[in-house]
Amino acid sequence: MFDIPSLDIPSLSSAGGRVRLPGSKSISNRVLLLAALSDGPTLVEDLLDSDDTRVMLAALRQLGCAIEEAGPASVRVQGLGGRLPVREAALFLGNAGTAMRPLTAALALMAASQGARFELSGVPRMHERPIGDLVDALRQLGCPVQCLQTEGYPPLRLGDGAPHPLHLNEPIRVRGDVSSQFLTALLLALPLVAQEHDVVIEVVTELISKPYIEITLNLLQRFGVRVRREGWQRFTIARGSRYASPGRIAVEADASSASYFIALGAIAPATPGTDGIVIEGVGLDSIQGDIRFVEAARLMGAEVVDEGNALRVRRDTWPLKAIDLDCNHIPDAAMTLAVMALYANGTTTLRNIASWRVKETDRIAAMAIEGRKLGATIEEGADYLRVTPPTAWKKANIHTYDDHRVAMCFSLAAFNPARLPVRIEDPKCVGKTFPDYFETLFSVCHTPAERIPVVCIDGPTASGKGTLAAELASRLGYHLLDSGALYRLVGLAAEREGLSTTEADLREPAHAERLGRLAAGLDVRFTPGKTWLEGEDVTEALRTESAGMAASRVSAVPQVRTALVDLQLQMRRLPGLVADGRDMGTVIFPGAPLKIYLTASAGQRAQRRHKQLISKGIPAILADLLADLEARDARDMNRAHAPLKPAEDAVLLDNSELDIEQSVQFVLKRWHGQQAFPVR
Numbered sequence: 001m002f003d004i005p006s007l008d009i010p011s012l013s014s015a016g017g018r019v020r021l022p023g024s025k026s027i028s029n030r031v032l033l034l035a036a037l038s039d040g041p042t043l044v045e046d047l048l049d050s051d052d053t054r055v056m057l058a059a060l061r062q063l064g065c066a067i068e069e070a071g072p073a074s075v076r077v078q079g080l081g082g083r084l085p086v087r088e089a090a091l092f093l094g095n096a097g098t099a100m101r102p103l104t105a106a107l108a109l110m111a112a113s114q115g116a117r118f119e120l121s122g123v124p125r126m127h128e129r130p131i132g133d134l135v136d137a138l139r140q141l142g143c144p145v146q147c148l149q150t151e152g153y154p155p156l157r158l159g160d161g162a163p164h165p166l167h168l169n170e171p172i173r174v175r176g177d178v179s180s181q182f183l184t185a186l187l188l189a190l191p192l193v194a195q196e197h198d199v200v201i202e203v204v205t206e207l208i209s210k211p212y213i214e215i216t217l218n219l220l221q222r223f224g225v226r227v228r229r230e231g232w233q234r235f236t237i238a239r240g241s242r243y244a245s246p247g248r249i250a251v252e253a254d255a256s257s258a259s260y261f262i263a264l265g266a267i268a269p270a271t272p273g274t275d276g277i278v279i280e281g282v283g284l285d286s287i288q289g290d291i292r293f294v295e296a297a298r299l300m301g302a303e304v305v306d307e308g309n310a311l312r313v314r315r316d317t318w319p320l321k322a323i324d325l326d327c328n329h330i331p332d333a334a335m336t337l338a339v340m341a342l343y344a345n346g347t348t349t350l351r352n353i354a355s356w357r358v359k360e361t362d363r364i365a366a367m368a369i370e371g372r373k374l375g376a377t378i379e380e381g382a383d384y385l386r387v388t389p390p391t392a393w394k395k396a397n398i399h400t401y402d403d404h405r406v407a408m409c410f411s412l413a414a415f416n417p418a419r420l421p422v423r424i425e426d427p428k429c430v431g432k433t434f435p436d437y438f439e440t441l442f443s444v445c446h447t448p449a450e451r452i453p454v455v456c457i458d459g460p461t462a463s464g465k466g467t468l469a470a471e472l473a474s475r476l477g478y479h480l481l482d483s484g485a486l487y488r489l490v491g492l493a494a495e496r497e498g499l500s501t502t503e504a505d506l507r508e509p510a511h512a513e514r515l516g517r518l519a520a521g522l523d524v525r526f527t528p529g530k531t532w533l534e535g536e537d538v539t540e541a542l543r544t545e546s547a548g549m550a551a552s553r554v555s556a557v558p559q560v561r562t563a564l565v566d567l568q569l570q571m572r573r574l575p576g577l578v579a580d581g582r583d584m585g586t587v588i589f590p591g592a593p594l595k596i597y598l599t600a601s602a603g604q605r606a607q608r609r610h611k612q613l614i615s616k617g618i619p620a621i622l623a624d625l626l627a628d629l630e631a632r633d634a635r636d637m638n639r640a641h642a643p644l645k646p647a648e649d650a651v652l653l654d655n656s657e658l659d660i661e662q663s664v665q666f667v668l669k670r671w672h673g674q675q676a677f678p679v680r
């Protein structure tokens, strides 16, 4: 996940390959609650790991439900059988509507029937999301429900610690036109109390988002409860209903998340050698309503083929066709159409989307404001959005309103024909449903190397390059190339093979060739914070001074340097790279948009290295370090091949008097100044 203030996505040119998507949010949270309410244990597989599911898991545990990890995306839930072991709790539910609504209904009913008291709260935005209709329905039933701040909104107090009789004889009336989650909440909760009578729910207004109700009914059936449905107006839960665990249940991949990759396949030309985008884990027979996004994408010109629990998407009609569509049946995925509309041949109108206004943010307003920043003409109505593509695209900072879908939608603007990068603010908001969204996107997107930014940090030993480069990479969300590690690896591999690395031997042409071959065939792997040589963790061995000295000697051998060029070039991957070394700016990435030449006085550098080694428990003598360091400087600067020197366009930074944070800020300021994104 990109836990950084903003992520710059370079202009993208093509896409192709396979993606596996996280489990559906709607299914995940419903299944967790049903498993917790059931008799017996349930193994839940392919569960989505996201903010919303974490909130639900935490709440269920707090309510006394035992839940244990059972694999990478699996949990085993010990069902409570509808009985409450914890009678009083304050639950914080973040911004998770899929936890707030069903827990409100289930806990209100259980609190009233078993005599308990709960408080449910969330982030400030959650306290602005209406829940009044559900509260009214629960009060009709005889549940004590108190709105603690504003009538009709969370935070809520459910129950008062005493049992209350429930009025289950009369049909329960609920509105269907604000959020279908109210009806879902009642459908999930009422089987707990439908013991002596059939319980009837009547929907008094037109029901929106019907497909989500179908998911609910489908899952209720998996947990042993049948609901009789008359049209979309009347739902009857049979007397004596009881939740029973299905034993094991697998969550489908999220169809709303799939919409971004369907749109990607429709917008991006297929990368040569690929046949479009394949989305695994969801097919056209999905129980999720958002699968009908496929129909809309086809209308706009996408080619989508069902490959049995997978979808293959290719770009077909181009530019895409503008459409005029009632989107009531795909409320979440329809946002993705607004971004596809930026690539259409005319004006697209998305209708019947009033529910967007009460989601994580006012999504109609958000899509209009952010789309306009890109140069599109957008008309916003109470329940519609009309999008005309930009005639001249603009470089934009996309504000994301703590809304995962806004972030994911606008990432697709990186295919703009003007080849402008797109800045996504607060990219970690995708954590709500798809924590690895950007990583997944980058894994199937391609762009010419020169469009992927590289920040080069070159300079002499112990100037702080490694420290600065690692910090920059983490703050920009970029990959990190520690090129010195490659020379250290060659030195270490040579030592292990019994190959001499003395300067005299290295001057022998045949010996130099052997070392070049060794470098070309290095069996090396990098994992976060670790380096592996032939399957062995050599992270510590590489950082010793003797490895550094050997690296310094082998790095003067032209055959070794040539052998390592491709490996270094391959590290230039989306969304960007910070490269640390001696010749990053001069030889390996001469076209890099920012090159820093980092120096500090020899005395300062020797002291830093001394401190660094001592702190790691490695004995070191300052005078020896100074002598070694000067010898390495001399060798690096005077070798014939790729000597250490500042690139002509490098920015010189002497950090003798700066601390680490000051050096980082210096480079970030320079970098952001160069990007010229509009200031918000």
Ligand SMILES: Nc1ncnc2c1ncn2[C@@H]1O[C@H](COP(=O)(O)OP(=O)(O)O)[C@@H](O)[C@H]1O
Residues within 6 Å of the ligand: 460, 461, 462, 463, 464, 465, 466, 467, 468, 608, 609, 611, 612, 655, 658, 659, 660, 663
């Ligand atoms: N600006 C700085 N001020 C003080 N110490 C620094 C600074 N930059 C780095 N250091 C420290 O100096 C030591 C050497 O830094 P390192 O990044 O390993 O250098 P290099 O990669 O250039 O050899 C580390 O212990 C690091 O914490």
Ligand SMILES: Nc1ccn([C@@H]2O[C@H](COP(=O)(O)OP(=O)(O)O)[C@@H](O)[C@H]2O)c(=O)n1
Residues within 6 Å of the ligand: 460, 461, 462, 463, 466, 483, 484, 485, 487, 488, 548, 551, 552, 553, 555, 556, 580, 581, 582, 583, 584, 632, 636
């Ligand atoms: N791009 C690079 C990186 C390192 N090197 C060499 O490899 C040695 C080890 O690199 P390093 O960056 O790990 O070393 P330190 O600067 O951390 O001491 C350096 O002394 C350089 O001689 C190089 O020649 N070219």
